[in-house]
Amino acid sequence: MSLPRNFLQLLPMAGHTRGNRDAMTCHFKCGDACAQAVCNTSSNSYFRDIADKAMSRRAALGLGGVAAAAVVVGPQIANAPSASADFGGFGKGGGKLSFNAIDPVERTVDTVTVPEGYDWAPIIRWGDPLFHDAPVFDGANQTAAAQEQQFGYNNDYLNILADRGNGRTGVLVCNHEYTNEYMMFDPAWQAENADEARRIAWAAHGFSVVELKRAKAGQKWEYVVGGARNRRITATTPFRLDGPAAGSDLVKTVADPEGLTVLGTNNNCAGGTTPWGTIISGEENFNQYFQGRGTAEEARYGIGTGAPSRGWEKLDPRFSAQNPGYENETNRFGYIVEIDPQDPTSTPVKHTALGRFKHEGANINIAADGRVVAYSGDDERFDYVYKFISKGKYREGDKAHNMTLLSEGDLYVAKFSETSAAEIDGSGAVPSDGAFDGGGEWLPLVKNGTSRIAGMSVAEVLVYTRLAADKAGATKMDRPEDVEPNPATGKLYIALTNNSNRGKAGNAPADEANPVNGNRDGHIIELTERGNDAAALTFDWNILLVAGDPAVSDTTYFSGFPPEKVSPISCPDNLAFDSRGNLWISTDGAPGKIGYCDAIHKVQLTGPERGKVEQFLAVPAGAEACGPVIHDREDSVFVAVQHPGEGGTYAEPYSLFPDFKASREDVRAGEFYGPRPSVVQVFSTRGNKGVGHAKRAAKAKSLPRKK
Ligand code: FEO
Ligand code: CA
Ligand code: CA
Numbered sequence: 001m002s003l004p005r006n007f008l009q010l011l012p013m014a015g016h017t018r019g020n021r022d023a024m025t026c027h028f029k030c031g032d033a034c035a036q037a038v039c040n041t042s043s044n045s046y047f048r049d050i051a052d053k054a055m056s057r058r059a060a061l062g063l064g065g066v067a068a069a070a071v072v073v074g075p076q077i078a079n080a081p082s083a084s085a086d087f088g089g090f091g092k093g094g095g096k097l098s099f100n101a102i103d104p105v106e107r108t109v110d111t112v113t114v115p116e117g118y119d120w121a122p123i124i125r126w127g128d129p130l131f132h133d134a135p136v137f138d139g140a141n142q143t144a145a146a147q148e149q150q151f152g153y154n155n156d157y158l159n160i161l162a163d164r165g166n167g168r169t170g171v172l173v174c175n176h177e178y179t180n181e182y183m184m185f186d187p188a189w190q191a192e193n194a195d196e197a198r199r200i201a202w203a204a205h206g207f208s209v210v211e212l213k214r215a216k217a218g219q220k221w222e223y224v225v226g227g228a229r230n231r232r233i234t235a236t237t238p239f240r241l242d243g244p245a246a247g248s249d250l251v252k253t254v255a256d257p258e259g260l261t262v263l264g265t266n267n268n269c270a271g272g273t274t275p276w277g278t279i280i281s282g283e284e285n286f287n288q289y290f291q292g293r294g295t296a297e298e299a300r301y302g303i304g305t306g307a308p309s310r311g312w313e314k315l316d317p318r319f320s321a322q323n324p325g326y327e328n329e330t331n332r333f334g335y336i337v338e339i340d341p342q343d344p345t346s347t348p349v350k351h352t353a354l355g356r357f358k359h360e361g362a363n364i365n366i367a368a369d370g371r372v373v374a375y376s377g378d379d380e381r382f383d384y385v386y387k388f389i390s391k392g393k394y395r396e397g398d399k400a401h402n403m404t405l406l407s408e409g410d411l412y413v414a415k416f417s418e419t420s421a422a423e424i425d426g427s428g429a430v431p432s433d434g435a436f437d438g439g440g441e442w443l444p445l446v447k448n449g450t451s452r453i454a455g456m457s458v459a460e461v462l463v464y465t466r467l468a469a470d471k472a473g474a475t476k477m478d479r480p481e482d483v484e485p486n487p488a489t490g491k492l493y494i495a496l497t498n499n500s501n502r503g504k505a506g507n508a509p510a511d512e513a514n515p516v517n518g519n520r521d522g523h524i525i526e527l528t529e530r531g532n533d534a535a536a537l538t539f540d541w542n543i544l545l546v547a548g549d550p551a552v553s554d555t556t557y558f559s560g561f562p563p564e565k566v567s568p569i570s571c572p573d574n575l576a577f578d579s580r581g582n583l584w585i586s587t588d589g590a591p592g593k594i595g596y597c598d599a600i601h602k603v604q605l606t607g608p609e610r611g612k613v614e615q616f617l618a619v620p621a622g623a624e625a626c627g628p629v630i631h632d633r634e635d636s637v638f639v640a641v642q643h644p645g646e647g648g649t650y651a652e653p654y655s656l657f658p659d660f661k662a663s664r665e666d667v668r669a670g671e672f673y674g675p676r677p678s679v680v681q682v683f684s685t686r687g688n689k690g691v692g693h694a695k696r697a698a699k700a701k702s703l704p705r706k707k
Contacts, residue, residue, distance in 0.1 A: 022591075022592065022622065022646050022647040023647075024180060024182060024183075024646050024647050025624075025643060025646045025647075027309070028178055028179065028180045028181070028182075029154075029177065029178050029285065029643070030285045030288070031285050031287060031288025031302065031308075032288075033285060033302060033380065033381075034381070034500065036302060036304075038381055038382055038501055038507060039299070039300055039301065039302045039380055039381075039382075039383070039466070040300070040380070040381070040382040040383055040466070040470065040476060042467075042470035042471075044469075044470045044471075044473055044474065044476070096632055096633065096634075096635045096684075097578065097630070097632035097635055097636075097637070099115035099116075099117070099118065099614075099616060100115055100116060101115070101567050101614035101615050101616070102114070102115050102567075102615050102616070102617065102618065103615075104549075104567060104568050104594075104596040104597075104599070104615060104618070105596055105597040105599070105618035106595070106596065106597070107590075107591035107595055107596055107597050107621060108621050109597060109618070109620070109621060110620045110621040110644075110645075110655045110656060110657060110697070110700065111620055111657070111694070111697035111698070111700075112617060112618070112619060112620060112639075112641070112657075112658075112680055112682070112693070112694075112697070113597070113617060113618040114616070114617050114682050114694070115616060115617075117684060117685055117686075118682050118683065118684060118685065119682070119683060119685050119688065119691075119692025119693070119694050120617075120680050120681065120682045120683070120692060120693055120694060121220060121680065121681060121683075121691050121692055121693045122658045122678040122679065122680050122681075122693070123172065123212070123220075123221050123222065123223055123638075123678075123679045123680065123681050124151050124172065124208075124210060124223045124678065124679050125137075125151065125658060125659075125676040125677070125678040126150075126151055126152065126153050126154075126155075126204070126676040126677045126678065127139060127142070127146075127147070127150045127151060127676060128150060128151045128223070129149060129150055129225055130149055130150060130151060130208065130210060130225065130226075130227075130230045130231075130232060131149050131225070131226055131230060132225060132226040133149070134146065134149030134150055134225075135149070135150075137150060137672075137676075138672070139184075139671075139672025139674070139676075140186070140670050140671060140672045141670075142184070142185075142200055143196065143200065144196060144199035144200045144202070144203050147200045147203035147204050148203040148232060148234060149232065150232075151208050151210070152176030152203070152204045152205060152206060152207075152208055152232065152234070153176050153178070153179045153180070153184065153204035153205075153677055154176055154177050154178050154179065154180070154204075154642050154643055154677045155174045155175070155176060155177075155208075155626065155640040155641075155642060155677050155678070155679055156174065156175050156176070156177040156268065156269050156270065156271075156626045156640055156642055157173075157174060157175045157268065157269065157270050157271035157272075157279075157281050157361060157574075157626070157627070157640070158172070158173070158174045158626065158627035158628070158629055158638060158639075158640040158679060159172075159173050159174075159271075159273050159279065159629055160172055160212065160221065160629050160631070160638050161173065161273070161277070161341065162212075162217075166217070167214075167216070167217030168213060168214055168215070168216060168217070169211065169212065169213055170211070170212040170213075170221070171209060171210065171211050171212060171227075171229055171341050171342070172208075172209070172210045172211075172212050172221070172223060172679065173207065173208070173209050173210075173273075173279050173339075173341045174207070174208055174640055174679060175206065175207045175208075175268035175269075175271060175281050176204060176205050176206055176207065176208065176268070177205075177267055177268055177269055177284070177642065178205070178266075178267055178285075179200075179201040179204050179205065179310075180643060180646060181197060181201065181310070182649050182650065183645065183646070183648060183649060183650055183653070183674060183675070184197075184200070184201075184204070184650065185197050185200075185650055186650050186651070187649075187650065187651075194311065194314070195314070195315050198310065198311065198312055198314075198315045199315070201235075201310065201312075202234055202235035202236055202264070202312075203232070203234045203235070203236075204234075205234055205235040205264070205265070205266055205267075205268075206232065206233040206234040206235060206237060206264070206265055206268070207231075207232070207233040207265075207268070207279075207281070207339060207348075208231070208232055208233075209229055209230060209231040209232075209233075209339075209341045209344065210223045210224070210227060210229075210230050211223065211224040211227025211228065211229050211230055212224065217634065218634045218635065218636075218687060219683075219687060219688055220681055220683050220688050220691050221681055228344070229341065229342060229343075229344050230344070231341075231344040233265065233339065233348055234264060235263075235264035235265070235266055236263050236264050237263070237264055237265070237348065238261050238262070238263060238347065239261070239262045239263070239264070239265060239337065239347070239348045239349060239350050240260065240261060240347050240348070240349050240350070241259065241260050241261065241262050241332065241349075241350050241352065242349045242350060242351055242352065242353075242406075242407050243351050243352035243353035243354075243406075243407050243408065243462065244352060244353060244408070244446070244449070244458050244459060244462055245352035245356075245458070245459040245462040245463050246259060246260055246352055247259045247260055248459035248463070249328075249459075250328060250331050250459055250460065250463045251328055251331050251332050251352075251463065252328060253318065253325060253326050253327075253328055253329050253332075254324075254325025254326065255318060255325070255326075259328075262332040262333075262350060263318075265281075265283055265333075265337050265348070265350070266283060266286050266289050266333060267283055267284045267285045267286050267288070267289070268281040268282065268283060268284070268337065269281070269282050269284035269285075269359075269360050269361060269379070270282060270360045270361030270481065270482050270573075270574050270626075271361040271362065272361055272362055272363035272364060272484070274338070274364050274372075274402070275364060275366060275372070275394060275402070276394075276398075276399045276402035276403060277340075277341075277342065277399065278338050278339060278340050278341070278399075278403060279338070279339050279340075279341055280336050280337065280338045280351075280361070280362045280364070280374070280406070281336070281337055281339075281361055281362075282336055282337075282358075282359025282360050282361040282362060282376065283333050283334050283335055283336075283337065283350075283358075283359060284358045284359060284360060284379055285302075285358060285379075286330075286333035286334050286358070287301050287302040287303040287304075287330070287334075287358075288302075288308060288310075289308055289310060289312055289319060289333075290303050290308065290313075290319055290320065290321060290329065290330045290333075291303075291304070291305065291306065291307055291308060291313055291319065291320040291321060291322055292304060292305050292321050292322075292330065293305065293321045293322055293327065297464050297467065298321070298330065300464070300466050300467055300470075301330070301334065301357075301358075301466065302358075302380070303321075303330055305322075307320075331356070331463050332350070334356040334357055334358065334359065335350040335351055335352060335354065335356055335359065336350070336351045336354045336359055336361075336362045336374070336376065336406070337349065337350050337351070338351060338403070338406060340403070349406075351406045351407065352462045352463070353388060353406060353407055353408055353409055353411065353446075353462065354374055354376060354386075354388045354406060354411065355376075355386060355388070355411050355445070355461075355462055355465035356462060356463050356464070356465050356466075357378040357380075357383065357384075357386070357465050357466050358378050358379050358380050358383070359376050359377075359378065359379075360376065360377045360378070360379040360480065360481045360482060360483075361376065361377075361481075361482060361483075362374045362375065362376040362483075363375055363376075363482070363483060363484045363485060364485075365485040365490065365492075365534040366394050366534065367389065367533055367534040367535035368531075368533040368534075368535065369393065369535065370393035370394050370395075371389050371390045371391070371392070371393055371394070371409075371535055372389075372390045372393075372394050372402075372405050372406075373387055373388065373389050373390070373534035373535060374387065374388040374390075374406060375387050375483040375484070375485070375492060376388070376483060377477075377479075377480025377481055377482065377483045377494065377495075378466070378480060379479050379480060379481055379497070380479060381478070381479055381499045381500075381501050381502075382476035382477070382478075382499070382501070382507065382508060383466065383476070383477065383479070383480065384413050384414060384466075384469050384474040384475065384476070384477060384480070385413070385414040385474075385475075385477060385480045385483060385494060386411065386412065386413050386414070386465075386469070387411075387412050387414070387442060388406070388409055388410070388411050388412075389409050389410045389412070389534075389535055390405040390406065390408070390409040391408045391409045391410075392404060392405050392408070392409075393405075408449075410444060410446055410447045410448070411444075411445045411446045411461070411462070411465070412442035412443060412444055412445060412537070413442070413443050413445060413469040413472055413474040414440060414441075414442060414443075414474060414475060414539075415440055415441050415442075415443050415472075415473060415474055415475050416438055416439075416440040416475040416511075416512075416513040416541060417438045417439050417440055417441075418438045418511060418512035418513070419431070419433060419435075419437050419438045419512065420432070420433055420436075420437075420512055421511070421512060424510055424511055424512050424515055425510070426502075426503045426509060426510035426515070426516065426517030426518075427516075427517075427555070428515055428516040428546055428554070428555030428556075428557065430557060431512070434560075435542050435543070436512050436513070436515050436542060436543035436546075436557070437512070437540070437541060437542035437543070438512055438513065438540070438541060438542075439538065439539065439540050439541070440475075440527075440538065440539050440540070440541060441537060441538045441539070442536075442537045442538070442539070443469075443472040443473065443474060444472075445461050445465065445468045445469060445472060446458055446461050446462065451468075452472075453468045453471050453472060454471070456468055456471075475511075475513060476508045476514075477494075477496055477499075477513070477514060478496040478497070478498060478499035478502055478514045478519045478522065478523070479496055479497045479498060479499055479522075480494055480495070480496055481495040481496070481497050481572070481573045481574070481588075482494075482495045482573065482574050482575040483495075484575040484576070484577070485534070486577050486581055486583070486605070487577055487581070488577065488580070488581025489581060489605075490528075490529070490532050490534065491526055491527065491528050491605075492526070492527040492528070492529070492539075493524055493525070493526055493527075493544065493575050493583060494524065494525040494527060495522070495524055495572040495573055495574070495575055495585065496514065496519070496522050496523050496524065496525065496572070497522045497571050497572060497573055497588065497589065498519050498520055498521060498522040498570075498571055498589065498593070499514070499518075499519045500518055500519070500520065501518075502514055502516065502517050502518060502519045503517030503518060504517075504518070513525060513541065513543070515543070515546070516546060516555050520548070520553075520570075520593055521546070521547040521548040521549075521553065521555075521556075521569070521570040521571060521593055521594065522546075522547045522570065522571050522572050523543055523544075523545060523546040523547060523557075523572075524543070524544045524545050524547075524572055524575075524583075524585070525541050525542070525543055525544065526541065526542055526543070526544045526605075527539050527540070527541040528540050528541070543557065544559055544583075544603070544605070544611065545557060545558050545559060545569075545603070545611055545613065546558075547569045547570050547571070547572055548568070548569070548570060548594070549568035549570070549594040549596075550563035550564060550566065550568065551568065552594070558611035558612070558613060559610050559611030560610075560611060561609065561610065561611030561612050565612065566611070566612060566613040566614075567599075567601055567613050567614055567615035568590075568594050568596060568615075569585065569587060569590070569599070569601050569613050569615075570587060570589060570590040570593040570594045570596075571587045571588050571589035571590055571593060571598075572585045572586075572587060573585075573586055573587055573588040573589075573624070573625075573626075574586040574588075574625075574626055574627060574628060576627070576628050576629060576630050577630065578602070578630040578632040579632050579633055580632070581605060581606070582602050582603065582604055582605065583602070583603045583604075583605055584600060584601065584602050584603075584616075584628055584630050584637075585600070585601045585603060585613075586598070586599070586600045586601075586624075586625035586626060586627060586628045586639070587599050587600075587601070587624075587625055588624040588625070588626075589624075591621075591622070596618070597618040597619055597620065597621065597623070598618070598619050598623060598624050598625045599615050599616075599617060599618045599619070599625055600615070600616045600617045600625050600628050600637065600639060601613050601614060601615050601616060602614045602616055616637060616682075617637065617639065617682060619639065619641050619644070620641065620644045620645070620655050620657040620675070621644070621645060621654060621655045621657075622643060622644055622645040622646040622647050622648065622654050622655050622675075623641050623642060623643055623644040623645070623646070623655070623657070623675075624641075624642045624643055625639055625640075625641070625642075626639065626640035626641070626642045627639045627640040627679075628640075635683065635684040635686075636681055636682060636683050636684075637681075637682040638679065638680065638681050638682070639679075639680050639682065640677075640678075640679050640680075641657065641658070641677060641678050641679070641680055642677055643677065644657040644658075644675035644676070644677060644678075645657065645674065645675035648674070648675075650674060653673070653674035653675055654675075655674075655675040656673065656674070656675060656700055657675045657676070657678070657697075658675075658676060658678045658680070658693060658697075659673070659676070659696075660693075660696050660697050660699065660700035661673040
């Protein structure tokens with residue numbers, strides 16, 4: 001196969017204009033969510049109408065005393081299988097990973113760009129075989145049977161869990177959010193084999209669990225074909241539906257009259273690792289896989305009545321609610337799922353107790369009394385931030401007990417209040433009190449096993465959670481993504497990725513917690529539970545940063561740190577922390593906003609350099625930076641490179657990552673040479689000689705590409 005004649009003209013993607021996200025990403029990833037009408041049409045008062053007028057900034061700060069002594073047990077610190085490797089060795093005096101920030105990378109550059117002294121290599125790529133009898137990847141002749149035994153597509157949430165012991169073995173867990181059929185399939189073949197293409201897509205969704213090995217701690221990991229814990233979970237794997245809404249009439253179908261077993265999980269986006277070592281992840285834009293009936297509940301979740309482009313309902317009737325008996329199938333998606341990566345025979349679970357919405361993910365903290373608290377954002381314009389507080393208490397070392405904690409408890413949604421309401425005009429100007437800040441409360445939706453929403457049963461609240469939160473009066477936010485507690489302080493960080501509709505006619509105007517009209521680049525809120533207890537029902541908050549490129553935007557804010565000294569950043573998405581409590585942010589959408597490749601940045605949270613954003617890496621052209629996992633004690637960062645080259649097609653790829661078969665000689669006739677979503681390890685070049693891919697990428701990059 002030769003390179004397409006117009007290959008060079010494809011960089012950047014023709015017709016793709018600065019200021020917009022790639023149309024293909026919008027379509028396949030989110031079901032064109034941003035092109036649709038805003039789902040939240042509730043007249044739910046935004047918080048200014050009902051703000052606690054008595055709340056002064058002084059009172060807020062006083063009540064929210066930063067009780068550093070009362071540090072909450074961080075989930076990753078207590079993480080059962082591998083506290084040290086999971087979190088870079090928090091508490092062990094680690095913390096290398098010193099680097100000089102890289103310059104932002106022009107969005108057509110097709111490589112992983114890392115700081116001086118570092119190199120990178122993939123650990124595992126889409127299609128790599130997981131089992132001894134799995135076929136080697138042949139992207140030009142892919143089959144569903146092969147894909148079921150291979151690493152899935154578009155890896156998003158990621159963790160690298162080293163086993164206790166010598167540090168030479170471990171397990172990689174990640175999810176596979178969605179498929180891009182334009183890039184995976186030859187269109188002529190797909191036209192003739194539509195159902196097989198759908199089965200491949202089913203098999204490319206879900207999760208992968210893969211064992212890892214390395215020669216010694218600190219070196220690059222390799223994955224193990226045929227590892228004892230290797231596992232694929234797909235769009236057809238049985239899940240146990242759990243919690244108060246399981247078995248209710250709202251989740252029964254003709255194929256599952258008991259409402260207890262759901263086939264598959266779709267569109268899993270971010271996630272978290274629990275203190276007991278399981279993985280939890282959010283079913284996000286699940287709506288796009290279904291054809292609805294036109295009910296109000298479906299509309300609130302963005303489920304349309306048109307036939308979805310993937311056409312899964314043509315292969316399995318459950319994907320259309322218009323098919324008799326499957327009216328409720330959509331109610332069985334949109335949950336937090338939990339899987340046990342240590343037990344390949346375990347049945348994965350969907351937790352209805354945490355509510356149903358477009359969960360970005362979930363992350364857990366432990367309250368002072370031992371109850372576990374799961375935080376979760378609903379990633380949609382003008383949707384909400386939630387928290388769940390378990391009924392039971394965490395028991396160190398009792399995994400079987402701890403795996404019941406997300407099954408029963410109270411569900412709340414956040415209402416934010418302001419200190420400077422009169423000064424917020426949508427311009428992003430910092431109020432005269434020096435901060436975007438305020439207080440807030442967690443409004444109950446379900447408490448002590450009873451519904452707190454008039455006219456809705458517990459099952460209705462948990463299945464139609466968005467509608468319940470509308471009634472409760474939650475604060476409409478700018479697309480809440482990761483909501484993650486800092487293990488070093490217990491403070492919570494909320495990534496709000498962007499919201500072009502903020503302040504537009506008919507939509508909620510700017511408020512102090514979402515202070516920029518047309519919010520292009522997103523922002524991050526720092527939230528402190530009062531008393532520094534995760535079970536508190538009131539909190540204080542402030543904005544850590546308002547993202548953007550300070551060179552061209554006057555709405556950026558970095559907690560007072562000089563904007564000219566930060567790396568440009570746009571569309572914060574996934575959050576992580578290093579062993580010293582620095583925040584690490586991966587981005588999704590920077591190319592279409594500020595013209596640079598998506599990236600991973602480090603941000604200091606305390607001291608004179610609080611707010612200083614430093615770019616660590618950039619992902620290849622068209623890709624989104626997911627994960628990330630920071631093992632600073634071992635001088636490593638892991639990133640799930642999702643949708644590299646999105647905007648290109650099967651025949652005309654826009655990226656050649658990660659193998660860079662960029663010349664005629666490299667590509668055999670009929671061989672797939674397009675981009676492969678991959679998990680990448682970035683490592684110090686010390687002690688890792690000759691394994692990096694930077695040189696290979698540089699060779700491909702030397703092709704004379706047209707700007
Ligand atoms: Fe899949 Fe909210 O990003
Ligand atoms: Ca203020
Ligand atoms: Ca995300």
